[in-house]
Amino acid sequence: MLNNKVAIIFTGGTISMKIDPRINAAIPALSSEEIMAMVTNIEKFTNIEIINFSNLPSPHITPEIMMDLSSLVKKTVDRHDITGVVITHGTDTLEETAYLLDLTIDSKKPIVVVGAMRNSSELGYDGSSNLSAAICTAISKNAQNKGVLVVMNNEVNSAAEVTKTNTLSLNTFKSPELGPLGIVDNDEVIFYRDILQKQYINTETIETKVALVKCGPGIGSDIFDFYINNGYKGIVIEALGRGNVPPTMVKGIKKAIDENIPVVMVSRCPTGRVLDTYGYEGGGKHLKNLNVIFANNIPGQKARIKLMLILSITNNINTIKNYFKN
Structure with missing residues (x-):
């Protein structure tokens, strides 16, 4: 039996x-x-x-x-x-x-x-x-x-x-x-191998007002105004390459962060992590100094799900950063 x-x-x-x-x-x-x-x-x-x-x-x-x-x-x-x-x-x-x-x-x-x-x-x-x-x-x-x-x-x-x-x-x-x-x-x-690590977020609820923005050449900041004005609680950006955006997006990113809306960044590349390599306007170093949260190497759709779950329990920027380190 x-x-x-x-x-x-x-x-x-x-x-x-x-x-x-x-x-x-x-x-x-x-x-x-x-x-x-x-x-x-x-x-x-x-x-x-x-x-x-x-x-x-x-x-x-x-x-x-x-x-x-x-x-x-x-x-x-x-x-x-x-x-x-x-x-x-x-x-x-x-x-x-x-x-x-x-x-x-x-x-x-x-x-x-x-x-x-x-x-x-x-x-x-x-x-x-x-x-x-x-x-x-x-x-x-x-x-x-x-x-x-x-x-x-x-x-x-x-x-x-x-x-x-x-x-x-x-x-x-x-x-x-x-x-x-x-x-x-x-x-x-x-x-053939084991999982690298297992992360657990203890929540029974989810914050659904989290946006996902894909980056491309010349994209501006208008979309950030829409999300800010419509009460969004978090924004995920699929940035270019190593983690960079056009300078035309910086104003919107800064405005969202000033409104206490966490902005999480991933790369639109299929593989590889984001890092503060570049120091020009809109580069990774500039964005990190603005308090953009780096999400390592997960894709945008997963970063959005993760941020939704995290925001159901906290909106503390340092706590959110710690979740995204793993």
Whole structure:
């Protein structure tokens, strides 16, 4: 008799979609039971408990919904009869949800987020194979104490490191800086390395009024006036290169900081950290002197999620800086 149980929380996404012939486009259609029926022989490995959370495309997932999901995952993973938790999710915002779960849940049990790049009407539907790999990961003792994991295309990545890199490819989820933690091979999880560190933000709420601004040549400060006037509590900038902005943006950045709105900076480059290398107007050194917060090497979408969580518990600039050092 099997002595483990995996809870699978279904939230929607391409993994639960098929083509509607009336509009010739993919829509949410499959039930959780229909999806599980395609995961053959899984009963030989573990007992399954299905939890229906939602059936939403991932662009419909909001930060508030992510927090509701986090609360459900916490309650589920705390149960003595649960070995691990798998969450199905659409891939467009999968990395944000996985990262939020990673930051807000403190558990040694495996928590795995999974999705699909092809809907069930397409040849080569990858939903069932991805889900089976995720379940194999969730029952592995080797997957304990590794934070939230993302399993796609038989690769295991840390939620803190992974990002969606391609609009179509089955291997779209990658960790550009360090590579995957491991693989799923012949129903066995093999880890090549451990996570670097695990950060925990103890909060049950989230501050949603956090903006994300992408930097480009000649962009000015008007957008900062909009966010300041509309009560935004934080701003994340995807800066150029090593962490620099056009001089036309500096006025807006300074105004936001003077209004006690924390401004966090990442690079728009796919890899590499931001640093105060350049001393010209709008350069990293100038921005650091203005009290811009450097977010190391995470992408803008993750920095925004992190700042949302931090602002739910503090707006102290030094405390926020300490969170972003890790």
